[in-house]
Amino acid sequence: MITSNSPFTKxxxxxxxxxxxxxxxxxxxxxLYSLALTNHGLHEIISPLLYSCMVLRNQRDALTLLQRMLVDRQLGHLVRELHIMSEGPAVMLGDRDVLTGLRKVVQGGLLPYIHTLGLYLLQNDWQLPKILTEADIAFWKELRGNCPRLRGIVIFGLEYWRIGGWDTLFQVIQPNESRPALSHLAFDIKGPLDNDNGGGNLLKGINHFSPSLQTLVLRSTEGFASASHILTLEFPCLKSLTLDGFRVRLTSEAMTFWRKHASLERVRLSNGVQSSRWFYEHIEPGLLPNLMDFRADFSNVLPLAHILGQLTSLSIEKSINAQVPYLLRVVIPEGLPRLKSLEIVQVSASFSHFSLFVGATWYETADASGIFHEGSDLEQAGRDFTGDYIYSITKGAPNLEELALHGSQPLNWTIRNNQFVEPFSGFTRLERLYYGGPNVLFSTDLQDTHRDASLALATACKSIRTVTDVSLSTVPYLTAQIRRNPGGEVDEVMIGKGYGTQIGSEGDPFPRTLQRSSQL
Structure with a gap:
């Protein structure tokens, strides 16, 4: 707790x-809210900052704030970032929903200093007014005209049939002498992103902002659009790139792009086609020298093995059986001691196909012999997260602070196997564990089973502070917070709500985890 004599107050x-x-x-x-409550001196300093970054986790809070801005017309002058999440159908306050209220605020010029606007629409049945359709781009004109400092736009969960006409939108928000260029652009589209629905125009329109963009996020939940429109551009300032649901036509095209973008610190290539190869099998030294956060399927992680040691965060999709332990213990014998965050998404494959995938039948035993084996039958080779899987992770990535596992079984089933729980004692810095199985619905029974599972894990691993079940289809997730006594033993397990992995998601107001694919 901060006291009046704390150096922080000075x-x-x-x-x-x-x-x-x-x-x-x-x-x-x-x-900021916690700091403002510390003492009167800090309250006076921090109170104006409370409105500088608004992260609103439901529509009702958003409507309340927007209504206050319409009454207190100076309040919006404090806002620099505004992020609004919708978790369901539109909530009305009088004759307004969130987006209608937002438009009123923008029309009134009440957000003159905002630099980032994010709208996160998490449900398909949220009824959108025309401000997010091709039929009416007036809102975007008002936004750029009345918010002259705007440089970041995030639209998450937009239906694919609403994206037509985005080339016109990009013309509206192009920079000129009176407004800055966009530095942050993120679009998450529900559905295919192709020429039939205007997706081609959306991708082509990115070139208007390539000189200034530092962050580019493009996601499509269905279909696999060609990445060529992006890979042929140059982004001299780009630090973070997410391409989700895209395919690579030519690996050489992707390699040319990587060589031109040494500034990249974060690359996320989620849910791509398994046959797409974003990297040559053998890459040259010095590629992506600033990369710290990487996400891709196993086949695209493996070629980067010799640079993975520089990462702090790694997410591996479409891992089959023992491929990740194989990567950490055989391909990289020294392991990844710098790695703080690891996420693994397992996919199902029949045992008869294991031999087709590098490292899939590999295993080691927890007898400290250091001997590696190749399984010759299912009993030996089969590796979910039980057996010696976690043991291998503790050896290959010993300094993890967070670990996310996506498997085929619910946590309460997996936890029954002591071979899953006991190896967690090998982690000394692990604070956050995330586990995802088949999608589930929130229930009282789910809370009870999650509490029991979290207690078992926290008893085995003395450093664990939270255990989060990411099996729910959307945020917030079910989270158990661990309270310990001075001796480090578990005192209490508190059930609440939480979000996804934190390391590598510092710029995300609502961190989420990967969704597990059921099969290859």
Whole structure:
């Protein structure tokens, strides 16, 4: 707890906005609120900052805030970032829903200093007014005209049939002498992204912003659009790239792109076609020298083995059987001691096909012999997260602070196997564990089983603080917070709500985890 004599209270007031700007986005509002409650002096300094970064996790809170802005017309002048999540059908306040209220605020010029706007639509049945359709781009004109400092736009969960006419939108929001260029652009589309629905125009329109973009996120939940429109562009300032649901026509085209973008610190290539190869089998030294956060399927992680040691965060999709332990213990014998966050998505494959995949039948035993084996039958070779799987992870990535596992069984089933629980004692720094099985619905029984499973894991691993079940189809997830006594033993398991992995997601207001694919 911060006291009146704490050195923190003696910081010059002008430094607090700098401190706030360096907090993870998902934690900024709660952290600032906690600081503001510390003492009267900090309250006076931090109160204006509480509105600088607004992360609103439901529509009702968003409507309340927007209504306050319409009444107190100076309140919006404090806002720099506004992120609104919708978790279901539209909530009305009088004759307004969230987007109608937002448009009123924008029309009134009440957000003159905002630099980032994010809309996160998590359900298909959210009824959108025309402000997000091709039929009416007036909202975007108002947004750029009345919010002259806007440089970041995030639209998450837009239906694919609403994306036509985005080339016109891009013309509307192009920079000129009176407004800055976009540095952050994120579109998450529900459905295919192709020429039939305007997706081609959307991708082509990215070239308007390629000179200034630092972050580009493009996701499509269905179909696999060609990445060529993006890979042929140059982004001199690009630090973070997410291409989800895209395919590579030519590996050489992708390699040319990587060589031109040494500034990249974060690359996420989620849910791509298994046959797509984003990298040559053998890559040259020095490729992507600044990369710290990487996500791809196993076949695209393996070629980067010799640079994985520089990462702090790694997410591996479409892993079959023992491929990840094989990567950490055989391909990279020294392991990944710098790695702080690891996410693994297992997919199903029949034993008869294991031999077709590198490392799939490999295993080691937890007898400290250091001997590696190739399984010759299903009993030897079969590796879910039980057996010696976790043991291999503790050896190959010993300094993990968070681990996310996506398997084929619910956590309460997996936890019954002591071979799954006991190896977690090998982690000394692991604070957050995430586990995803088949999609489930929230229930009281789910809370009870999750509490029991979390207790078993927290008893085995003395450093664990939270255990999160990411089997729910959307955020927030079910989370167990572990309270310990001074001796480190578990005192209490508190059930609440939480979000996905944190490391590598510092710029995400609502961190989510990967969704597990059921089969290859």
């Amino acid at each position: 910081l010059p007031p002008e430094l607090f906005p700098v401190v706030a700007a360096h907090l993870p986005l998902y934690a900024t509002p709660t952290t």
